[in-house]
Amino acid sequence: MKLTHLLQGLTLQNSIEENLFDLGIQGLADSSQEVKEGFIFIAIKGFKEDGHNHIVHAIEQGASMVIGEQEMDGLPVPYLQVANTRIALGILAKNFYGDPASRKIMIGITGTNGKTTTSYLIKHLLEQNGISCAVMGTIQNIVNGASIKSANTTPSALVLQQLLSLSNDSAVVMEVSSHGLTQHRIEGIEFDVCLFTNLHHEHLDYHGSMESYFAAKSILFDHLKPAGTAIINIDDEWGTKLNRNLLQRGFNVCSIGRTPDSRLRIRSLDMADSTVHLEDPEQTIIHSPMAGIHNMYNSIMAYATATSIGVEKEDALRTIKNFQGVEGRFETSKTPNGAVVIVDYAHTPDAVYHCLTTAKESGAKRIIHIFGFRGDRDTTKRKEMIEISSRLSDHFILTTDDLNSVSAEEMQTLSSELADRYGNDKGAVEMDRTTAIQKAINESSEGDWVVITGKGHEKYSHEFQLPTGSDKETVRYMMELAESE
Template sequence: MISKNFTSKSQKITLKDLLKNSLPEISTEFADIGSIPNSDVEITGVTDNSKEVYPGNVFVAYHGERHDAHQFIDEAIERGASSIVVEKEQPPKDVPIIKVNNGRKALAKLASSVHNHPGDKLKVIGVTGTNGKTTTTAMINHIIRSQNKNSGLLGTVHYSINGIKMPAELTTPQAKDLYKILENMVENEVEYLTSEVSSHGLKQDRVSAINFDIAGFTNISRDHMDFHDSWDDYVKSKAKFFQMLSPESISIINADDNHFATFADKTLSKIITYGIETPRAMIKAKNIKFNNFQSRFTLKLSEELPTLGNKPIDPVTKEVIIPVPGRHNIYNGLLALTSCIVAGFDIDEVIKNISNFPGIFRRLQVLKKKPYTVLDDCAHNVASMEAVFNTISELPFENLIIVIGVRGNRGKETNKENSSILSKWIQKLPVKKLVITTSESHAAPKDQVQKQELEAFLEPIQKNKFPYELISDLKKSIKCSVNSAETGDLVLILGPYAMDKAQNFV
C-alpha cells in the first residue's frame, strides 16, 4: 500500500554498515571504520534539516546557497542525532563526526544506503533539458503503463507510483526525500522509473546515487538564472548528468540543439542522436504535418540502435501520430519513442501507445474548442514562448486574445526577454486583445511580482505602442479575456506558477 506521502520504512542499519556502503565514495579519511567511536549505533534515517532530526538520525551539514548548516550541528545533536557528517573540521562532540569533501553527495549516498539502494533495483530513464522534460517524461510513462508495466514518475506536475498521483514539491526531490520515494516504488513492485532531472537536482547532487540506464536531453536555453551563478554554471549542471553515466548506459541527445557537443563529448555512455534538421541524427522526423491539434510524421531510424538488452534495433521507417500539436512536441515525441524502443519495447506497440497520449496539464492544453478555442500553456522562458507561438501560428483562428502572467521572483532581465518575444509575435499575429496580469490574488508570497519586474516586462510592449490591459487579479484577467472572444477566436493563456489556477475561471 502506498503511504500518503510516499515514504517507506528504511532498513535497520548501523553507522558502521552505513559507512561501509558509502565509503570511500564520500570520504577517504577512515581507513578503519571500526575505529570510529560508537560505530555500532543503529541509524534511523538521514537528513540535512536540523529541525527534522529524529533520534538515531545522521545529520549532514554542508555549506548551502543560503545557509551554512554547520551552525545547526548542536541543535541536531540536541534533537537526537546519532552522528554528524560535515565538510568543515569541528570540535569534538558526544557523537561521531565524519568529515567529507562534498556534503550534498554524501547525503545522497547515505540516503540511498539507508533505503536499500532503491535506484539499483529499477530501470531508470532520466530526462534533462530546459524545456520539454515534463511532456517527454509523461509520454514515456504513458507508453510504459500502456504496456502493462508497473511504473513510477517523478516530475514537475506530480509524482506517481503505478498511476497513483501525489503533488510534486520539486521537479527533482531533495535527496533526503528522493530515496524514500524510490524505495516506496520498489516496495510497490515498480519496474520502470521515468524522472525529470532538473539543473537544481544535478548541481546539488541529489541524483548522484542513481545509476541511470537511459539519459535523455531535450534542449537548453537561458533559464533559472536566479539560481545559477551564470550561463556556464547552468550548462555545466546539465552536462553533469551525462558525466555521471556508465559505459552501459545510453544517452539520447537532441542533435539539432546548438549545445549537442557539450553533452555528447562529456559522457562515457553509448550515444543515440535524434532530430529534425541535422543529417547527423540517427533518428529523424520527416514529412511533418499538423492537423486538428495533432502532429503526424514519418519516423526514420537511419542506422542500427543499441538497446539496454544489447539486441540492436535495425533501421526502419514508420508513420507516427502524436495527439498534441507543435514542432517542439515532435522533438518530445522523438525522445519518448526512442527511450521506450531502446528500453526494449516493441516499436509498433510504442507507436500505437503514443498515439493515444492524453496530453498533460498546461502544456498546450485545450480547454475549449467551440465556439472559440482556449489554449493554456505554462510557457515561462524565451524558448518555451517561441515554441508556443510557432505552434499557434499554424493553427486556424480568426483573432488572437492573449492573457499572460508576469514572472515574479525572476528579475528584470527574464521578464524583459519574455516580453520581447511576446512583442515580436504580436506584430506577426492577428492579436485583438492583450491582457497582462501580476496574479497578485493567487501568487505565492515568494512569487509576487516586484515593481521593477513589471516595468521591465512592460517596456518592450510600450515601445511597440501595442494597447494592453493590466489587471492584477487573476480571475478578472481571465474573465476579461474570455469575454472578449467571439466565434473562431483563439484565447491563449500563458505563464507559470499562479497562472496554474487560471483554468478555474475559464
C-alpha cells in the first residue's frame, strides 16, 4: 500500500518529504520482533516496555519507516512524529486493512460483569436466525467459526483490524474492556450497537476511582454511529448516568430497567423458572436459559440487541431458550454423592454475590465457596468479597489465584489475616488450589453446593498437587476418582 493512502486521517507533528508519499508499505508492527522488510514500526510506550527503545532493532529487522511520539533525528529511515502512537496505530491499521469494520454489523459490549455471557448469547441469537457472527473477547476470538486464542479481552488495534479483515462474518460482537478503551484499541471503529451491562468495584488499581472507571467505559459510546443504538441497563446507577448523558447528546437509547421511563420496562423477574416479564402490550416473556437474576439481565440485553438489528421478536424469543451456556460461566457438575459443583469466572464482589445467591435460590442445602485473590491486582475489593462469601456461604476456603509477582508465603499470610478479620469464623486457607477443591468435594454431601470462583475458563498459572491444569480439569479429576473407587 502507498504511504499516502495509509496516512489518511493521521495528524503529523513534523513535515514529510513529498517523494515519500509514493513509498510502498508492506506491513505494520508495534513490536520490533514482528518487523519485516518494508514495514512501518510504530513505537508504543507501554507499562513495562517503551517501543522507542527498540527503534534501532526495528530498523535492523527491515523497517522502512518509524512512527513515534518523541522528537528524534539521525535515523537512517524516515521518522514521523505523532501526539499519540496508540491512536496512530488504530488509524494506520484501519487504513492498511481497508476498514473492514465498515462492512459489518459491529456490536460492542462494555461493563464490569456479564460481557462474555451477553456476547455469546448475542452470537447464538444471530446465528440461529441466519446472521453469521464473530466473537472477540475474554475466552477466545471466534472468526469464521474457528477459535483463535485470545491474549486480551480486547485485542490491540493492529490485531483487531487483522481479525476483522479475516472475518467473512456478517456481524461482530466484541467485549470492550476499560483497559482497551483507555489504550485506544478500538480506534478507527464505529459501532452499530453499544451495550452497557453494569459498573461495579473492579480495576481501581488501574483507574483510581469509580468515576474514572465510568469515564473509561463511557468512551465506547463515542464510537457509536450517529444512527446506532445504545442499550443501557438503567437499573444500575452508573447506567442511569450514562443513559442521561447519551440522551442529552441526541443518541438513540434503548434503556432497560424496572423504572417507568425505561424503554424496555421489566414488569417482573420470576426466579423460579428464570423468566422475564416485560411491560408491553404483548406481555412479552423472555425465558432466560440460565439461572440467576444477573443472567436474566444478560438475556434482556441480548434480546434487545438482536431485535434492534433486524431479528424478528418471535424468532429471538424462540431461539434464546436453547442457548447452551458459556465455558467457565456457572458450569455445573454433579458428584456421585449428590453434591453440585459450580465453576464460575466471578472475580468481583458483585459477580460473587450473584453467583452465591443463584446457588442459594437454586436450593443449595449448604454452600462451600472456594476463591482467591490475584497478586498485584485491585486490593480494595478483597474485604468486600470475603464479607459477601461469609454472609452467603456456609464455609469458604481462600486459595491461590494468580500470584503474579507476590510470593505464595506473602499471599498466604495476607489471606489468613483477611479471613480472620472479615470471615466471621467461616473461613479457612488452603493455598494449593487443587487441594482446596479436593477437600471441599470430599467434605460435601447430597444437596451441598461447592462453588469455585475466580478462574472459570482460565488455565492455572502455577503447578499444584493434583495433575490438573484448570478448575474444570480438577473437578473432572475428582469425579473420575470417585467413580473408580
